[in-house]
Structures are given as C-alpha cells and as structure tokens.
Amino acid sequence: MTDCKSSSCSTVRLREPHQVLRDIYGTLLETYGQRNWWPAETPFEVVLGAILTQGTAWRSVERSIANLQGAGLLTVEGIRSVPEEHLRELIRPSGFIVRKAGCIRAFVHLLDEHHGGSLQQVARQPTDVLRRQLLALSGVGPETADAILLYALGHPVFVVDEYFRRVATRHELVDSNARYAEMQRLGDLAIASETAEETAQHANELHALIVEVGKHHCGPAPRCEGCPLQPYLPAR
Ligand code: SF4
Known part of the structure; x- marks a missing residue:
C-alpha cells in the first residue's frame, strides 16, 4: 500500500469518504495533538x-x-x-x-x-x-x-458544525448540499470504535481538531497553503 494521501492518488480514490476522514483525523492529531475539549469546568x-x-x-x-x-x-x-x-x-x-x-x-x-x-x-x-x-x-x-x-453528558455522537461542513465539502467527502444527518453519518463512521466510551472520545477529539484546523486555515475563505490537510485536497 502506498502512503499517498491525496485524493488524486488512485489508492485514496478507492477509499470510502469515512476512511479518508479517519486519515484526516490522524493527520490532525499528529499536527495539533489532543485537544481535550470542552473548555469548561463542569x-x-x-x-x-x-x-x-x-x-x-x-x-x-x-x-x-x-x-x-x-x-x-x-x-x-x-x-x-x-x-x-x-x-x-x-x-x-x-x-x-x-x-x-x-x-x-x-x-x-x-x-x-x-x-x-x-x-x-x-x-x-x-x-x-x-x-x-x-x-x-x-x-x-x-x-x-x-x-x-x-x-x-458523554454520549458517543459526532457534532457537525460549520467548520466540519467546510472541511467535508471542500474535500468532497459529502455533497455541497449535504444535510446535517448525512454529515453526522460520515463522522460517526469515521470514529466508530469497539466501545461507546472510545467512540465518544474520538468524537470529542475529531470535532475539536476540525475546529482547530478551521480556525487556523479553513475559514470562510480557505487558506490551503501550509494547511496540514492540503495533501487530501481533490485533484483539479
Ligand atoms: S484550508 Fe485546509 S482543510 Fe480547508 S480546504 Fe484547504 S486544505 Fe482543506
């Protein structure tokens, strides 16, 4: 298996969107480290x-x-x-x-x-x-x-927000007009784990990491240059 991450790479094109999202999760984790959200005391x-x-x-x-x-x-x-x-x-x-x-x-x-x-x-x-x-x-x-x-409350659900919508649509993991439930399904598949506790932990981290890349790079106008997710951009 090649280590190519770009969706222009045939290996990646054969991969399901949730598998690409899982790779994206790994890259964000390597880049930013664990976020340990939410920023609150109770x-x-x-x-x-x-x-x-x-x-x-x-x-x-x-x-x-x-x-x-x-x-x-x-x-x-x-x-x-x-x-x-x-x-x-x-x-x-x-x-x-x-x-x-x-x-x-x-x-x-x-x-x-x-x-x-x-x-x-x-x-x-x-x-x-x-x-x-x-x-x-x-x-x-x-x-x-x-x-x-x-x-x-610690339940294993994936949170879809504007940052996630931008990343998922710009990387063509969902259609640009995808609804909340479809985007959540994508996230749920990417974080699915053996136990509810593990799934909740991944849901927590992936959402927090998406917010991080959104704040640094993927705003209303994407700043792809230098973004850790640039290798995952679809070929043009
Ligand atoms: S800014 Fe980063 S996450 Fe957003 S589209 Fe560009 S490469 Fe992807």
Whole structure:
C-alpha cells in the first residue's frame, strides 16, 4: 500500500469518504495533538456554553460565563433561582439574550421535569431519547443538542458544525448540499470504535481538531497553503 494521501492518488480514490476522514483525523492529531475539549469546568458549564455559543464568537461566551460565575449562578440551582431579566443581562455579551435565556431555562426545566433535576440522571438516559428531548427545546438545534450530548453528558455522537461542513465539502467527502444527518453519518463512521466510551472520545477529539484546523486555515475563505490537510485536497 502506498502512503499517498491525496485524493488524486488512485489508492485514496478507492477509499470510502469515512476512511479518508479517519486519515484526516490522524493527520490532525499528529499536527495539533489532543485537544481535550470542552473548555469548561463542569458539565453544566458545557451545557451553558453550547447554548450561548450559537451564532457568537467564543470570546463573547467566555464573558457571559464569567458574568454568571461572578454572580454565583454557574449551577443548576443558580439558573433555577435567577429572575429571567437578570439572566438576560448576565448573558448579554453572547447576544440573542431572550432566546438564549429562554433556552437555558428550558433545559433546567427539562432536568427538573424528567430527570429529577440531576445531570447525572439525565446522562444515563438512552441517546435517542435524550436527543429527542433536547431537540424539542425551543432554541436547540442538532448541533447544540449533539454538543450537549457529547461534551456534557458523554454520549458517543459526532457534532457537525460549520467548520466540519467546510472541511467535508471542500474535500468532497459529502455533497455541497449535504444535510446535517448525512454529515453526522460520515463522522460517526469515521470514529466508530469497539466501545461507546472510545467512540465518544474520538468524537470529542475529531470535532475539536476540525475546529482547530478551521480556525487556523479553513475559514470562510480557505487558506490551503501550509494547511496540514492540503495533501487530501481533490485533484483539479
Ligand atoms: S484550508 Fe484547504 S486544505 Fe485546509 S482543510 Fe480547508 S480546504 Fe482543506
């Protein structure tokens, strides 16, 4: 077997997209090392971050989280007790404060109504049940639901975001109009492992590494020169 990685290489052209993605994962791991995401202290902070980051730069999320921490409200109990108006003010740096405050409260309501107010209890539910419950919350789409499932609750699901969409479409691993479920299927196949724990670990790392290459190279306009994934670009 040759070590050619380019999709212009006949070896790679015969490979399935998820196999190419697995190779991409290896290259990113060699380049950037383990990322050990998510950048948060507790699972509940992950939930808050996943909601607050919608349509917003992470810097703004950090300011909102710092506000909540400063007010002593970075807990389920804190969110339960804070008046909605005050919550909106604290998360103002992240924008969309009405929708996001409502979404945070809805998540805590879901915990209280169905899972005894406990994140540990909610984490023990089957993935598909939890995913349906999360998607039923106003303001929670597939990316947010999956980020909560993976990073806060440890479920083995792959998170599709804009960075992944760019990498997957620019490398022709999916069609340019592929929907969320199709891109997630690609990621799921690439990370499939013996145990759910291992799969979750790979889902965590691959997503974090894709974000890394996205920040350094694969923005709205790709900067392929010097990108570690340049060898995987389709032949032109
Ligand atoms: S910047 Fe270019 S080489 Fe790098 S991931 Fe994006 S499309 Fe691929």
